[in-house]
Amino acid sequence: MPLRLDVRKKLSSRSDRVKSIDLHPTEPWICASLYNGNVHVWNIESQQLIKTFEVCSAPVRAVRFIARMNWIVTGADDQCLTVYNYNTLERVHQLAEAHSDYIRSIVVHPTQPFILTCSDDTTVRLWDWEKNWKCAQPIIPQFQMLVLKESIVLARNGTLILSASSCSSPAQNEVTSLNRFKRRKRTDYNHKSKRDPPFRKSSV
Template sequence: MRHATKFGHKKKLNSRIGKVKCVDIHERETWILAALYSGKLIIFDYSNQNTIKNIEVSSFPLRCAKFIENKQWIVCAGDDMTLRVYNYNTFEKIKSFEDHTDYIRYIEVHQTLPYILTSSDDMTIKLYDYENNFEKLCSFENHIHYVMMCKFNPKDTYIFASASLDKTIKIWGVQNNTSVVTNPHFTLTGHTKGVNCIDYSSSGETSYIISGSDDKTIRIWDYHTKQCIQILTGHTQNISCLIYHSTLPILVSSSEDCNVKIWNSSIKKI
């Protein structure tokens, strides 16, 4: 596996908005949603580089924000432990509630079911049904450090993975008739420091998970054998974000070393 030496960009959004903690892209509109450390939400139109809306959400940092497009909503959360939902057309606040007892690090929106996951420094992941007034369906409690991220499996939509500073990736199922799940399906271990980010492959016959860690490495895991099949090195600081391309055999990594790397290889050759 190798990384590309140069990649161009089509547009660059320049705005003095402060530290950006999370972005999301609308699938139908030409919009980018940004959650800021200042506690603001901003929606940009990348076709004309204009700011559509600037929402003062909290006096605490926002760490995550996502579109829920079929409801025309934005859901966001951060260091005040409050989950907030806004209509992105009227910017009316739809819902606001607290459930976690520490910072909320990540929000994952299910592609087809009315589910969202939230992961938190309280070491839990919570599952909500947004079609039923954000009823909490389950709490997942097995990690022993901050839960940095969670991702639904695109090939098995009742399964999700979580990444934690306890150095592990855990795989869970959402079809449980209990309010608290303490036993994941299985756990992937191998990183020597905390795991910050994960993603699933969504193409090809074999399923893979990638994980990025404070140990400065990226690991590629065979989902079925539960084995690490390759370790990618090259970053010199903590890995902060990873994305598998949905159709092309590439993955993208970003790091606190201020570099973005494009790794290119056929998964079948790993």
């Protein structure tokens, strides 16, 4: 039986396609990255748009708050990882060519100065903002086929990375130890649905 959720409040606004959202941990804010290259920040309580800024002319597919630094970090189809101060909207840092293809997902470590990104270039990368945004060794899939990294999540204790992938063949999930960058587990599965169109990179 499907889970039924009661909708407490709706926030509705006309915009370009929304690619990613994030909630601020202490403020009543939600940020949304858009296909047109912009980021919007909304106040959930007042339902007002409080900040908006342009990241680039390409789709921004990932956005995250880093509340302890007063930052918003974005990843886009221009392959750049860009950081903004959300109070001043000043650009704090930009990593040009952080990946060699679209950046799909961003995760912020809960305690360490780390940002994890995944991309269509098939890698997951870890960045340390206290070491001038140095990139640790890219975490590359251990199997032979080309797999586009679609999404990543981090365990609450900050020690394990789960990366999900998709392509025209079975999807792969990997669990990687953050401490040693060693793959712990891989899961393959087929997901077939009449509603799902065939994989086309240009259409997502």
